[in-house]
């Protein structure tokens with residue numbers, strides 16, 4: 001049997017893009033940062049989260065997606081990034097910003113603690129509909145990205161790859177990163193077939209990312 005064909009996501013339909021734009025440019029509020037599962041809000045609505053290596057461009061992408069300047073703190077200091085940051089998207093969706101992984105300077109104990117939290121969260125949050133895994137379009141997936149994808153396979157949580165900083169690499173390098181991502185995803189049963197290619201700088205791919213997140217509202221639970 002053939003697996004899914006992985007490819008770049010098409011542009012969303014205009015109505016879907018418009019509805020998603022309204023959702024993300026409408027009321028979006030930071031709810032809280034939590035350090036344990038019991039701090040999370042009730043699992044009473046669909047939820048998605050964003051995961052990625054430190055410096056992948058996650059905070060910048062969250063700000064661009066919601067057209068806010070400083071909704072997500074663009075801070076790479078390990079002490080400030082250990083929390084799961086929860087955002088309320090129009091009272092209809094929870095968006096969770098996971099701590100960046102692979103931060104070389106973080107103490108081993110800290111890394112172990114946040115890895116445990118990420119693992120518990122990914123496996124144990126019943127309303128989690130999709131994880132957006134951010135990958136730098138200059139480099140393609142790194143070993144630590146495979147580790148997080150393995151976790152999601154085991155937890156049977158659907159995840160979608162989002163290539164970031166698409167304005168940075170040369171076209172050939174960018175194409176290579178897309179190909180490497182396609183090859184990587186083929187090895188992960190929990191991977192969603194469409195890859196998003198985004199740039200917070202140019203706005204490329206943001207309508208498709210918003211539409212992908214908003215589509216979770218329509219999914220049966």
Ligand code: GDP
Pocket residue numbers: 052053054055056057058059060061073074075076100164165166167168198199200201202
């Ligand atoms: P985080 O650690 O994943 O939250 O990463 P940040 O959002 O702090 O981004 C890391 C660095 O990449 C910052 O210097 C950003 O300005 C830069 N960056 C993020 N997104 C983009 C993008 O789309 N294009 C370009 N050219 N730079 C970006």
